[in-house]
Amino acid sequence: MNIIGKTISSALAGAQGPIEAGTGLFTKITEELTGGAAISPEELCTRINRAVTEAQTRLAAAADADEVEAVRIALMGRNGLFQALSKVIADVPKEAKREVGKAFNCGRAQAQKWLDEAGLRIERAADASESIDVTLPGRMRTVGHKHPINIIVDDCVEIFRRMGFVVASGPEIETVRNNFDQLNTPADHPSRDRGDTFYFADGRILRTQTSPVQIRTMESHEPPVRIVAPGRVFRRDTPDATHGMNFHQIEGLYIDRNVSMADLKSVLQSFAWEMYGKEVKIRLRPHFFPFTEPSVEYDFSCMMCKGKGCPVCKQSGYIEIAGAGMVDPNVLRNVGYDPAIWSGFAFGMGIERLAMLRYRIGDIRYLYENDVRFLEQF
């Protein structure tokens, strides 16, 4: 009978005893072979086939790389089955050598193929389970987010955008002309003082307010004009809980025909409601600014005590948010607008103050220290 021609299953059927668990069968055969017992060439072929069949079954069932490796060592290792077989085959009588040699080569090639396949299957399964295991806790990425000052700026811009305002901007290094002269600020006004304002050697300054953006906008655009201009401004203050050497403002300017104080009030009222909710009341108090006439200061009812009076609002029930007013005819003339035709209002609000109110921040300096324990809260 051509032993090699036997199917693997019939080889198995012809084998004695049950298939051993683990690598026991391979070990047993290997031990028999190395033990020097006389084994007929036919029996040798049967054992090769049995071992290979066993390998196929075990590798198909292998659940992890360790199991595959155990089979590999038992079959292909230095003390493994095929090593032992190759020694025994040397003593097989000449006439049977071809058959047994064939069984050996085919068996070893087949076993190697199954080993490779099982290894690949387990590797793929590991990869696949990695990408689809939705039950694993996600890996948190630490991404940055907007600074509270930017959150407030963006919210303000969004609110005014809905009212028809567009964003304008100007440089932080300004001319005295744009920052003071064109804004109708008298030559002896205290804000021009070197003790209050940062001057460069060439006479330019760090802008003290966002109001020069009004001048830049009007000098480069025909009326009507409706802009907001957020940005950083600089003053020579000693830093404390409510002052810094630089802070942020958002400027507003609306120029058209027949703009009145009622328009100003309704815009400021709407802004307050949008920003802090309907329960906020606003109050306009007479004030003075060189570039507006009449001028007002614009207060929100205190959100901490709901207007009853507390340390934050210094018992007044109100908190100052902005300066505002009707644009002074002198300013309109300075930029070439005819005050007989055009009128308008302007306002300038402190961004830090809005942020401190919304987030209940007690000290302005937290906003600049870049301490992540603080910033993470927003």
Ligand code: DAH
């Ligand atoms: N620029 C003023 C300041 O920094 C705020 C201000 C007041 C702006 C009245 C205005 C305004 O546009 O009309 O104190």
